[in-house]
Amino acid sequence: MNRGTSVTRRAMLAAMAAAGLYGRDALASNGTSRALRMIVPQAPGGAADFMARLVAKDLAGTLERPVFIDNRPGGGMIIGTQAVATAAPDGNTFGIVFSPHAVNQAMRRHMPYNALTDFKPVLLGGHSIVVLVAQADFAARSVAEVIELAQRADPPLQYASLGIGSVSHLAGELLAIEADVPLAHVPYNGSSQVYRALMGGDLPLAFVTLESALPHLRARRIRALGITSARRVAAYPQLPAIAESVPGFELVGFYGFVAPARTPSRFVDTLSTEIARTLQTPHIRDRLAGDGVVVSVEPPEVFAEFLRQQIDKYAALAKRTGIRLD
Numbered sequence: 001m002n003r004g005t006s007v008t009r010r011a012m013l014a015a016m017a018a019a020g021l022y023g024r025d026a027l028a029s030n031g032t033s034r035a036l037r038m039i040v041p042q043a044p045g046g047a048a049d050f051m052a053r054l055v056a057k058d059l060a061g062t063l064e065r066p067v068f069i070d071n072r073p074g075g076g077m078i079i080g081t082q083a084v085a086t087a088a089p090d091g092n093t094f095g096i097v098f099s100p101h102a103v104n105q106a107m108r109r110h111m112p113y114n115a116l117t118d119f120k121p122v123l124l125g126g127h128s129i130v131v132l133v134a135q136a137d138f139a140a141r142s143v144a145e146v147i148e149l150a151q152r153a154d155p156p157l158q159y160a161s162l163g164i165g166s167v168s169h170l171a172g173e174l175l176a177i178e179a180d181v182p183l184a185h186v187p188y189n190g191s192s193q194v195y196r197a198l199m200g201g202d203l204p205l206a207f208v209t210l211e212s213a214l215p216h217l218r219a220r221r222i223r224a225l226g227i228t229s230a231r232r233v234a235a236y237p238q239l240p241a242i243a244e245s246v247p248g249f250e251l252v253g254f255y256g257f258v259a260p261a262r263t264p265s266r267f268v269d270t271l272s273t274e275i276a277r278t279l280q281t282p283h284i285r286d287r288l289a290g291d292g293v294v295v296s297v298e299p300p301e302v303f304a305e306f307l308r309q310q311i312d313k314y315a316a317l318a319k320r321t322g323i324r325l326d
Contacts, residue, residue: 034092035065035066035067035068035092036059036060036063036065036066036067036068036092036093036094037067037068037070037087037092037093037094038052038055038056038067038068038069038070038094038095038096039070039072039080039081039083039084039087039093039094039095039096040052040069040070040071040072040080040095040096041072041073041077041078041079041080041081041095041096041097041098041100042071042073042077042080043071043073044069044071047128047209047211047212047291047293048096048098048255049069049071050291051096051255051288051293052069052096053069054284054287054288055096055275055278055279055284056068056069058278058281058284059274059275059278062274062277062278063274070083076100076104076165076325077097077098077100077101077104078100078104078111078112080095081095081097081101081113081258082112082113083095084097084119084258084259084260085112085113085118085119085260085261086113086260087260088260089259089260089261089262089263089264090263091259091263091264091266091267091271093259093260094122094257094258094259094263094271095257095258095259096255096256096257097255097256097257097258098253098254098255099167099252099253099254099310100165100166101115101256101258101307102115102254102307102310102311102313102314103165103167103170103314103325104165104325105311105314106310106311106312106313106314106315106317106318107165107314107315107318107323107324107325108324108325108326109324109326110326115307115311116304116307116308116311117261118260118261119258119259119260119261120258120259120260120261120262120263120265120268120300121256121257121258121300121301121303121304121307122256122257122258122259122268122271122272122275122300122303123256123257123271123272123275123276123297123298123299123300123303124254124256124296124297124298124299124302124303124306125254125255125256125257125275125279125295125296125297126254126255126279126288126293126294126295126296126297127229127252127253127254127255127293127294127296128209128210128211128253128254128255128292128293128294129209129210129211129227129228129229129233129236129239129253129292129293129294130167130168130171130207130208130209130210130227130228130229130251130252130253131207131208131209131210131213131224131225131226131227131228131239131292132146132159132171132175132205132206132207132224132225132226132227132228132242133198133205133206133207133208133213133216133217133222133223133224133225134146134198134204134205134206134222134223134225135198135199135201135204135205135222135223136199136220136221136222136223138204138205138223140225141223141225142225142226142240142245143225143226143240143242143244143245143246144245146205146225147179147181147245147246150179150181150182150183151181153182155184156181156182156183156184157182157183157184157204157205158183158184158185158186158203158204158205159172159183159184159185159186159203159204159205159206159207160186160187160188160194160197160198160203160205160206160207160208161185161186161187161188161194161206161207162187162188162190162191162194162207162208162209163187163188163189164187164323164325165323165325166187167207167228167251167252167253168206168207168208168209169185169187169207170251170314170317170323171207171228171251172185172207173185173317173321173323174249174251174317175242175246175249177317177320177321178246178248178249179245179246183205186203191208191209191212194206194208195208195212195216195221195222198222199216199221199222205225207228209253209292210224210227210236210239210291210292211291211292211293213292214291214292224239225240226239226240226241226242226244226245227239227240227241227242228241228242228249228250228251228252228253229241229250229252229294230243230249230250230252231243233294235289235290235292235294236292254306254310255293256303256307257271257272257275259271268300269300272299272300275297276297276299279295279297280295280297
């Protein structure tokens with residue numbers, strides 16, 4: 001990030017903070033007996049639900065208003081996200097979204113909403129770390145060595161993912177393209193199945209979330225080869241970025257917050273400020289970092305542009321690979 005960009009980002013965040021000082025009452029007094037609803041497009045108990053509840057608890061204390069988690073799983077996160085799009089734009093409902101928000105828009109022909117026009121971006125929260133892992137005794141001990149093996153492997157090296165269209169699937173497709181090597185995708189339904197296959201010797205590689213991989217890495221049951229972020233992250237400096245071996249490689253598993261399209265700006269701005277403050281609270285930031293989730297907040301305008309870029313990136317990947325999700 002250059003100095004001009006850094007200054008601009010600091011100015012945006014300062015403006016958000018100033019808006020929060022004067023606008024917090026807009027949310028707090030918007031029906032004092034009514035809970036603020038956060039829609040989560042996954043079932044209770046998962047990583048997304050945990051993050052949402054962590055944010056909701058702190059936000060409720062700040063706003064002095066209940067924040068209710070409304071889990072709406074299913075449809076590749078479409079069901080829950082559609083519930084945000086169709087909610088009344090009265091400042092009482094917002095939702096958390098993840099990378100499928102961009103993937104679905106780019107790789108599905110039929111969508112019940114438009115990811116760009118049917119929502120107001122509230123805040124880009126940051127990203128989860130996606131990591132390429134290998135069997136503990138796999139011959140390759142780096143991404144560069146994986147590429148060397150893949151160049152001469154017959155049949156192609158297999159990698160597991162968390163399902164068709166997941167970031168873990170698309171990370172493998174992008175690596176195959178950028179490194180110009182054949183890789184065979186094997187989708188699984190959930191991380192437990194992936195680790196069972198990996199540690200059972202069914203296949204050598206997998207793209208997974210760092211949060212799910214950490215217990216296995218610490219027990220030395222698997223090895224981490226590289227993360228899909230553009231560069232190493234401060235919390236895990238020992239993990240190299242795949243981009244160190246494949247220049248320009250990057251695929252992030254982002255998370256952010258959105259509101260219905262016509263939600264008044266005063267509510268969106270205040271909510272953006274308060275969620276940013278919550279995520280940057282040391283105990284929350286450190287708790288998320290411990291689970292492989294990076295906090296790197298950006299205001300609504302930056303989130304909107306980021307989302308456009310993500311949709312374009314996945315649309316280009318769909319064109320190059322022929323992947324469609326419907």
